Amino acid sequence: MKEILATPVFALLISLLAFEIGIFVNKKTRLAVFNPLMLAILIVIGILIVFKIPLEDYKKGGDFISLFLTPATVILAVPLYKNIHSLKKDYVAIIGGVIMGCITAILSIWLMGKAFGLSPELLASLIPKSITTPLGIELSNQLGGIPSVTVAAIVITGIVGAVLAPALLKVLGIKDKTAKGIAIGTSAHALGTTKAVELGETEGAMSGLAIGLAGLVTVIIATILSRVGLF
Incomplete structure (x- = not known):
């Protein structure tokens, strides 16, 4: 039994099964709080604890899923191509929005990190x-x-963004489709984009665009701030 639990195939199967269960629960309840990925994570953690499966054994199968991460992100270029006219029309607002979103994300973490006395290593994470x-x-x-x-922070940020984004956009009165997509993609990366796609094709396309732009801008800004000694 232990040999089976330690195989990469078993880890791969429980990951896929957990996510399918998450999707099923989300569709049945229609509640944003039951995010499929969040439910899948909780289910996998429960299985690992109950069957006492070492994280190293699970990671052997999880790495197979990671191989598809980049190709899956590239697919987001399809709806972007279909809405290229929106990018050409509002490129100044789009780029400006992404830059401000990245600055806000970095500075908020830096300020809270300093306020709570986080170590430089944790702050950088x-x-x-x-x-x-x-x-x-x-x-x-x-x-x-x-x-x-960092991975844990990224996953939590994405899930929170996917869950809260629709309600937050509604409360703030943001109705422009391009603005919605850019806001979600910049703040909640690929996980948020899955929700943006549900809102509409334009929202999904702009959110997909924001993922790449936000990544590039964040790397540049964080590198500069690191070299001047802010963290």
């Missing part, structure tokens, strides 16, 4: 919280952070 995972891990390594903490 949280800086990339709003960008997609591959870029976030590399930036965390560059800044001297802890990649595992």
Whole structure:
């Protein structure tokens, strides 16, 4: 039995099964709080604890899923191409919005980190919280952070963004489709984009665009701030 639990195939199967269960629960309840990824994470954690499966054994199968992360992100270019006219029309507002969003994300983490007395290592781990995972891990390594903490921060940020974004946009009275997409993609990366796609094709396309732009801008700003000694 232990040999089966330690195989990469078992880890892959429980990951896919947990996510399918998350999707099923989300569709049945229609509640944003039951995010499929969040439910999948909780289910996988429960299985690992109950069956006492070492994280190293689970990671062997989880790495197979990670291989598809980048190709899945590239697919977001399809709706973007279909809405290229929106980018050409509002490029100044789009780029400006992404830059301000990235600055806000970095400074908010820096200020809260200083207020709560976080170590420079932990602070560097949280800086990339709003960008997609591959870029976030590399930036965390560059800044001297802890990649595992960075991954957790990115996942939590994405889930919170996907859950709260629709309600927050409604409360703030933001109705422009391009603005919605840019806001979600800049603050909640790929996980938020899954919600943006549900809101509409334009929202999804703009959110997909924001992921790439936000990653690039965040890397540049964080690197500059790191070299001047802010963290």
